[in-house]
Amino acid sequence: MASLRSIMAGMAVALLAMSLQALPAAAHxxxxxxxxxxxxxxxxxxxxIEMKFRGTARLVRLVLTGAQSGEVTLSEQHLMVEKHRHTVAxxxxxxxxxxxxxxxxxxxxHVVKGSFSFIVSAK
Ligand SMILES: [Cu+2]
Structure with missing residues:
Protein backbone atom coordinates (compact mmCIF):
# COMPACT_ATOMS: atom_id res chain seq x y z
CA MET A 1 0.00 0.00 0.00
CA ALA A 2 1.33 3.44 -0.89
CA SER A 3 2.46 5.49 2.05
CA LEU A 4 0.92 8.89 2.74
CA ARG A 5 4.31 10.44 2.01
CA SER A 6 4.55 8.94 -1.51
CA ILE A 7 0.94 9.96 -2.26
CA MET A 8 1.77 13.52 -1.17
CA ALA A 9 4.93 13.49 -3.28
CA GLY A 10 2.95 12.27 -6.28
CA MET A 11 0.38 15.02 -5.81
CA ALA A 12 3.12 17.64 -5.54
CA VAL A 13 4.66 16.43 -8.80
CA ALA A 14 1.25 16.47 -10.51
CA LEU A 15 0.54 20.00 -9.23
CA LEU A 16 3.94 21.21 -10.39
CA ALA A 17 3.40 19.70 -13.84
CA MET A 18 -0.02 21.37 -14.05
CA SER A 19 1.35 24.76 -13.04
CA LEU A 20 4.22 24.49 -15.53
CA GLN A 21 1.72 23.80 -18.29
CA ALA A 22 -0.76 26.46 -17.20
CA LEU A 23 1.71 29.31 -16.68
CA PRO A 24 2.88 29.94 -20.25
CA ALA A 25 -0.68 29.57 -21.54
CA ALA A 26 -1.91 32.24 -19.18
CA ALA A 27 1.12 34.47 -19.48
CA HIS A 28 2.16 34.58 -23.10
CA ILE A 49 -0.93 37.61 -44.11
CA GLU A 50 -3.02 36.24 -41.30
CA MET A 51 -1.55 35.53 -37.88
CA LYS A 52 -3.45 33.86 -35.08
CA PHE A 53 -2.20 34.16 -31.50
CA ARG A 54 -3.21 32.05 -28.51
CA GLY A 55 -4.26 35.12 -26.56
CA THR A 56 -4.53 38.69 -27.68
CA ALA A 57 -1.38 40.38 -28.92
CA ARG A 58 -0.32 43.68 -30.43
CA LEU A 59 1.96 43.47 -33.44
CA VAL A 60 4.77 45.96 -32.98
CA ARG A 61 6.82 44.96 -36.01
CA LEU A 62 6.20 42.96 -39.14
CA VAL A 63 8.73 42.89 -41.95
CA LEU A 64 8.13 41.03 -45.20
CA THR A 65 11.26 40.48 -47.25
CA GLY A 66 11.62 38.82 -50.64
CA ALA A 67 14.93 37.05 -51.33
CA GLN A 68 15.07 38.71 -54.78
CA SER A 69 12.66 41.62 -54.45
CA GLY A 70 13.75 42.96 -51.07
CA GLU A 71 11.62 44.45 -48.33
CA VAL A 72 7.96 44.94 -49.16
CA THR A 73 6.50 48.20 -47.91
CA LEU A 74 3.42 47.53 -45.78
CA SER A 75 0.87 49.86 -44.28
CA GLU A 76 1.20 50.24 -40.54
CA GLN A 77 -2.52 49.92 -39.84
CA HIS A 78 -2.02 46.49 -38.32
CA LEU A 79 0.44 47.71 -35.69
CA MET A 80 -0.48 48.13 -32.01
CA VAL A 81 -4.01 46.79 -32.41
CA GLU A 82 -4.85 44.28 -29.68
CA LYS A 83 -6.34 41.22 -31.34
CA HIS A 84 -6.38 37.45 -31.32
CA ARG A 85 -6.25 37.20 -35.11
CA HIS A 86 -4.35 39.73 -37.19
CA THR A 87 -4.81 40.26 -40.90
CA VAL A 88 -2.18 42.31 -42.68
CA ALA A 89 -3.16 43.33 -46.21
CA HIS A 110 5.77 40.21 -22.65
CA VAL A 111 7.39 40.21 -26.06
CA VAL A 112 6.88 37.28 -28.41
CA LYS A 113 8.61 37.09 -31.77
CA GLY A 114 9.36 34.76 -34.62
CA SER A 115 9.56 34.33 -38.33
CA PHE A 116 8.12 32.17 -41.07
CA SER A 117 8.75 31.75 -44.77
CA PHE A 118 6.72 31.00 -47.86
CA ILE A 119 7.27 30.82 -51.59
CA VAL A 120 5.19 32.39 -54.32
CA SER A 121 6.03 30.26 -57.33
CA ALA A 122 6.35 31.63 -60.84
CA LYS A 123 3.47 30.87 -63.19
CU1 LIG B 1 4.09 36.54 -20.70
Missing part, protein backbone atom coordinates in the same frame (compact mmCIF):
# COMPACT_ATOMS: atom_id res chain seq x y z
CA UNK A 29 0.39 34.85 -26.43
CA UNK A 30 2.45 32.73 -28.81
CA UNK A 31 1.63 32.49 -32.47
CA UNK A 32 -0.59 29.45 -33.07
CA UNK A 33 -0.81 29.58 -36.83
CA UNK A 34 -0.25 31.78 -39.83
CA UNK A 35 -1.49 31.96 -43.38
CA UNK A 36 0.59 31.51 -45.44
CA UNK A 37 2.02 28.91 -43.08
CA UNK A 38 5.76 28.35 -42.69
CA UNK A 39 7.02 26.47 -45.74
CA UNK A 40 3.95 27.04 -47.90
CA UNK A 41 4.47 27.09 -51.66
CA UNK A 42 1.74 29.16 -53.28
CA UNK A 43 0.72 29.24 -56.93
CA UNK A 44 -0.64 32.78 -56.52
CA UNK A 45 0.48 35.70 -54.39
CA UNK A 46 -1.45 35.97 -51.11
CA UNK A 47 -3.47 39.15 -50.63
CA UNK A 48 -2.92 39.17 -46.89
CA UNK A 90 -0.40 42.94 -48.78
CA UNK A 91 0.31 44.89 -51.96
CA UNK A 92 0.76 42.83 -55.14
CA UNK A 93 3.93 40.79 -54.64
CA UNK A 94 5.93 38.98 -57.29
CA UNK A 95 7.06 35.37 -57.47
CA UNK A 96 9.80 35.07 -54.85
CA UNK A 97 10.82 33.43 -51.62
CA UNK A 98 9.53 35.50 -48.70
CA UNK A 99 10.34 35.73 -45.05
CA UNK A 100 8.06 37.31 -42.48
CA UNK A 101 9.75 38.51 -39.31
CA UNK A 102 7.42 39.67 -36.58
CA UNK A 103 7.42 40.89 -33.01
CA UNK A 104 4.39 41.30 -30.80
CA UNK A 105 3.40 42.28 -27.28
CA UNK A 106 1.36 39.76 -25.34
CA UNK A 107 -1.56 41.10 -23.32
CA UNK A 108 0.68 40.77 -20.24
CA UNK A 109 3.32 43.00 -21.82
Missing amino acids: SPLISSSPADGDVLAAAPQA LPAITADEYEVRWRALSADG
Whole structure:
Protein backbone atom coordinates (compact mmCIF):
# COMPACT_ATOMS: atom_id res chain seq x y z
CA MET A 1 0.00 0.00 0.00
CA ALA A 2 1.33 3.44 -0.89
CA SER A 3 2.46 5.49 2.05
CA LEU A 4 0.92 8.89 2.74
CA ARG A 5 4.31 10.44 2.01
CA SER A 6 4.55 8.94 -1.51
CA ILE A 7 0.94 9.96 -2.26
CA MET A 8 1.77 13.52 -1.17
CA ALA A 9 4.93 13.49 -3.28
CA GLY A 10 2.95 12.27 -6.28
CA MET A 11 0.38 15.02 -5.81
CA ALA A 12 3.12 17.64 -5.54
CA VAL A 13 4.66 16.43 -8.80
CA ALA A 14 1.25 16.47 -10.51
CA LEU A 15 0.54 20.00 -9.23
CA LEU A 16 3.94 21.21 -10.39
CA ALA A 17 3.40 19.70 -13.84
CA MET A 18 -0.02 21.37 -14.05
CA SER A 19 1.35 24.76 -13.04
CA LEU A 20 4.22 24.49 -15.53
CA GLN A 21 1.72 23.80 -18.29
CA ALA A 22 -0.76 26.46 -17.20
CA LEU A 23 1.71 29.31 -16.68
CA PRO A 24 2.88 29.94 -20.25
CA ALA A 25 -0.68 29.57 -21.54
CA ALA A 26 -1.91 32.24 -19.18
CA ALA A 27 1.12 34.47 -19.48
CA HIS A 28 2.16 34.58 -23.10
CA SER A 29 0.39 34.85 -26.43
CA PRO A 30 2.45 32.73 -28.81
CA LEU A 31 1.63 32.49 -32.47
CA ILE A 32 -0.59 29.45 -33.07
CA SER A 33 -0.81 29.58 -36.83
CA SER A 34 -0.25 31.78 -39.83
CA SER A 35 -1.49 31.96 -43.38
CA PRO A 36 0.59 31.51 -45.44
CA ALA A 37 2.02 28.91 -43.08
CA ASP A 38 5.76 28.35 -42.69
CA GLY A 39 7.02 26.47 -45.74
CA ASP A 40 3.95 27.04 -47.90
CA VAL A 41 4.47 27.09 -51.66
CA LEU A 42 1.74 29.16 -53.28
CA ALA A 43 0.72 29.24 -56.93
CA ALA A 44 -0.64 32.78 -56.52
CA ALA A 45 0.48 35.70 -54.39
CA PRO A 46 -1.45 35.97 -51.11
CA GLN A 47 -3.47 39.15 -50.63
CA ALA A 48 -2.92 39.17 -46.89
CA ILE A 49 -0.93 37.61 -44.11
CA GLU A 50 -3.02 36.24 -41.30
CA MET A 51 -1.55 35.53 -37.88
CA LYS A 52 -3.45 33.86 -35.08
CA PHE A 53 -2.20 34.16 -31.50
CA ARG A 54 -3.21 32.05 -28.51
CA GLY A 55 -4.26 35.12 -26.56
CA THR A 56 -4.53 38.69 -27.68
CA ALA A 57 -1.38 40.38 -28.92
CA ARG A 58 -0.32 43.68 -30.43
CA LEU A 59 1.96 43.47 -33.44
CA VAL A 60 4.77 45.96 -32.98
CA ARG A 61 6.82 44.96 -36.01
CA LEU A 62 6.20 42.96 -39.14
CA VAL A 63 8.73 42.89 -41.95
CA LEU A 64 8.13 41.03 -45.20
CA THR A 65 11.26 40.48 -47.25
CA GLY A 66 11.62 38.82 -50.64
CA ALA A 67 14.93 37.05 -51.33
CA GLN A 68 15.07 38.71 -54.78
CA SER A 69 12.66 41.62 -54.45
CA GLY A 70 13.75 42.96 -51.07
CA GLU A 71 11.62 44.45 -48.33
CA VAL A 72 7.96 44.94 -49.16
CA THR A 73 6.50 48.20 -47.91
CA LEU A 74 3.42 47.53 -45.78
CA SER A 75 0.87 49.86 -44.28
CA GLU A 76 1.20 50.24 -40.54
CA GLN A 77 -2.52 49.92 -39.84
CA HIS A 78 -2.02 46.49 -38.32
CA LEU A 79 0.44 47.71 -35.69
CA MET A 80 -0.48 48.13 -32.01
CA VAL A 81 -4.01 46.79 -32.41
CA GLU A 82 -4.85 44.28 -29.68
CA LYS A 83 -6.34 41.22 -31.34
CA HIS A 84 -6.38 37.45 -31.32
CA ARG A 85 -6.25 37.20 -35.11
CA HIS A 86 -4.35 39.73 -37.19
CA THR A 87 -4.81 40.26 -40.90
CA VAL A 88 -2.18 42.31 -42.68
CA ALA A 89 -3.16 43.33 -46.21
CA LEU A 90 -0.40 42.94 -48.78
CA PRO A 91 0.31 44.89 -51.96
CA ALA A 92 0.76 42.83 -55.14
CA ILE A 93 3.93 40.79 -54.64
CA THR A 94 5.93 38.98 -57.29
CA ALA A 95 7.06 35.37 -57.47
CA ASP A 96 9.80 35.07 -54.85
CA GLU A 97 10.82 33.43 -51.62
CA TYR A 98 9.53 35.50 -48.70
CA GLU A 99 10.34 35.73 -45.05
CA VAL A 100 8.06 37.31 -42.48
CA ARG A 101 9.75 38.51 -39.31
CA TRP A 102 7.42 39.67 -36.58
CA ARG A 103 7.42 40.89 -33.01
CA ALA A 104 4.39 41.30 -30.80
CA LEU A 105 3.40 42.28 -27.28
CA SER A 106 1.36 39.76 -25.34
CA ALA A 107 -1.56 41.10 -23.32
CA ASP A 108 0.68 40.77 -20.24
CA GLY A 109 3.32 43.00 -21.82
CA HIS A 110 5.77 40.21 -22.65
CA VAL A 111 7.39 40.21 -26.06
CA VAL A 112 6.88 37.28 -28.41
CA LYS A 113 8.61 37.09 -31.77
CA GLY A 114 9.36 34.76 -34.62
CA SER A 115 9.56 34.33 -38.33
CA PHE A 116 8.12 32.17 -41.07
CA SER A 117 8.75 31.75 -44.77
CA PHE A 118 6.72 31.00 -47.86
CA ILE A 119 7.27 30.82 -51.59
CA VAL A 120 5.19 32.39 -54.32
CA SER A 121 6.03 30.26 -57.33
CA ALA A 122 6.35 31.63 -60.84
CA LYS A 123 3.47 30.87 -63.19
CU1 LIG B 1 4.09 36.54 -20.70
